[in-house]
Amino acid sequence: MNGQFQDREQIDTAIANSKKVIEEARRRNIEVIHVRMVLEPAYRVLGEGKYGLRKMVRDYGSFLGEQTEFFPGFEPLDGEYTISERTGGSSAFAATTLDSYLRNNRIFDIYVMGFALRQCVESTVRNAHDLGYHQRHLRCVGGLHQGAADLVPERHRTLLRKCYHDAAIPDASVSRCDA
Structure with a gap:
């Protein structure tokens, strides 16, 4: 889906900032957990997928081969x-071992970072909240806080600041945006 993003400057800034955040987490000995989606070519796990992510993934041929x-x-x-065992759900917790890994390792304070705010990041943040985690969304990793074009910035601010904890980028060298 990377090719579908039209604002390349914003994406390039987000990629650079995200790399800095991961480097800083590693420097501080904060565990970094990676979650990716890997699907099979027939997309059977998505079912009919008439709308939303399940349809878009199939339309763009996403999460196959090199894309994974x-x-x-x-x-x-x-x-x-x-x-890597994601089943097509938007949340990183959906049908994965993430919850059991975190609980078994007594990790309850988490930071969430990703590129598909409106889908995967928001779903993961909501799911983490429902599961009792103290999660923080790293806002403004390159200004992607608005996500999709139809996402109202005020809705995003309300979701992350009032409903969940919206954390600042932990390193001043990372570009910030107005949130």
Whole structure:
């Protein structure tokens, strides 16, 4: 789906900032967990997929082959937990081992970062809240806080600041946006 993003400057800034956040987390010995979606070519797990992500994934031929590889610079380091068994759900918790891994390792304070705010990030943040985690969404990783064009910025601010905890980027060297 990377090719579908039209504002390349915004995407490039987000990629650079995201790399800085991961580097800073590693420097501070904060565990970095990677979650990716890997699907089979027939997309059977998505069912009919008439609307939303389940339809868009099929339309764009997403999450197959090379698309399932980690974007350059985001590859997990040896020992970093990686989840690849996603079943097409929007949340990183949906049908994965993320919840059991976090609980079994007594990790209850989490930071959530990603690129598909309106879908995967928001679903993961909501799911984490429902499961009792103290989650923080890293806002403004390159200004992608608005996500899709139809996302109302005020709705995003309300969701992340009032309903969940909207965390600032932990390193001042990362570009910020007006949120």
